[in-house]
Amino acid sequence: MHNKPIIGITGAYVKHNSYMEGVYVHQDYHKSVILCGGIPIILPYVSPEITIEMLKLCDGIILSGGEDVDPKFYGQDPRIGLGHTIPERDQVEISIVNYALKHQVPLLAICRGVQLLNVALGGTLIQDIPSTVSKALQHSQTAERNRDTHWVTVEKNSKLYEIFQEDRVRVNSLHHQAIDVLAPDLRAVAKASDGIIEAVEYTKVSSFFIAVQWHPESLASTNPLMRRLISQFIASTQKI
Numbered sequence: 471m472h473n474k475p476i477i478g479i480t481g482a483y484v485k486h487n488s489y490m491e492g493v494y495v496h497q498d499y500h501k502s503v504i505l506c507g508g509i510p511i512i513l514p515y516v517s518p519e520i521t522i523e524m525l526k527l528c529d530g531i532i533l534s535g536g537e538d539v540d541p542k543f544y545g546q547d548p549r550i551g552l553g554h555t556i557p558e559r560d561q562v563e564i565s566i567v568n569y570a571l572k573h574q575v576p577l578l579a580i581c582r583g584v585q586l587l588n589v590a591l592g593g594t595l596i597q598d599i600p601s602t603v604s605k606a607l608q609h610s611q612t613a614e615r616n617r618d619t620h621w622v623t624v625e626k627n628s629k630l631y632e633i634f635q636e637d638r639v640r641v642n643s644l645h646h647q648a649i650d651v652l653a654p655d656l657r658a659v660a661k662a663s664d665g666i667i668e669a670v671e672y673t674k675v676s677s678f679f680i681a682v683q684w685h686p687e688s689l690a691s692t693n694p695l696m697r698r699l700i701s702q703f704i705a706s707t708q709k710i
């Protein structure tokens with residue numbers, strides 16, 4: 471029995487050299503979880519079966535940022551501008567989405583996470599915004615990741631609006647992909663001024679299930695709204 475919720479954060483992968491190769495998450499993920507009242511654990515991707523065993527230890531799940539989702543998972547070939555992909559990670563995280571929905575485990579998906587979630591539920595992605603969307607904003611910001619650089623408009627009557635209590639919110643932006651065709655059971659609840667979908671909610675579960683294209687974990691220490699988003703996610707895990 472533990473007092474603070476255990477938050478599983480999906481790991482990315484880096485290889486510096488043959489001595490340093492393995493699981494990676496940016497420190498802002500685990501720092502923000504601690505700041506907002508949770509205990510972070512990092513989930514390496516091994517196989518869907520092993521991941522399910524890890525998830526049984528978790529009260530909530532963060533799908534973290536990272537590589538592009540392999541377009542084969544949404545029935546497309548790679549296009550110009552597609553970045554590095556790791557299909558093994560995609561497969562594991564798709565199984566995490568299914569597990570979270572089946573067991574109503576609260577889930578916060580961030581950046582790649584919103585894209586992965588959309589693909590897992592039957593949607594498609596814009597493989598590269600700059601080469602696909604004319605008059606797009608600068609979604610790969612040149613500013614530091616803890617700086618907010620563009621606005622999003624938040625839909626009223628959404629859980630995200632309930633959290634923020636504001637319909638225009640400043641966000642950071644570190645993505646070159648975005649949702650194209652929205653999955654049937656997802657609702658777009660925030661958009662940038664160029665029409666890019668910046669947040670979605672799953673409409674068929676009562677547990678916390680929000681996905682954002684920006685990086686709240688990197689804003690949480692300085693931005694009260696983003697701290698509230700992560701705090702409410704972590705607080706929601708104690709209701710189950």
Ligand SMILES: [Mn+2]
Pocket residue numbers: 609620642643644645662668683
């Ligand atoms: Mn953006």
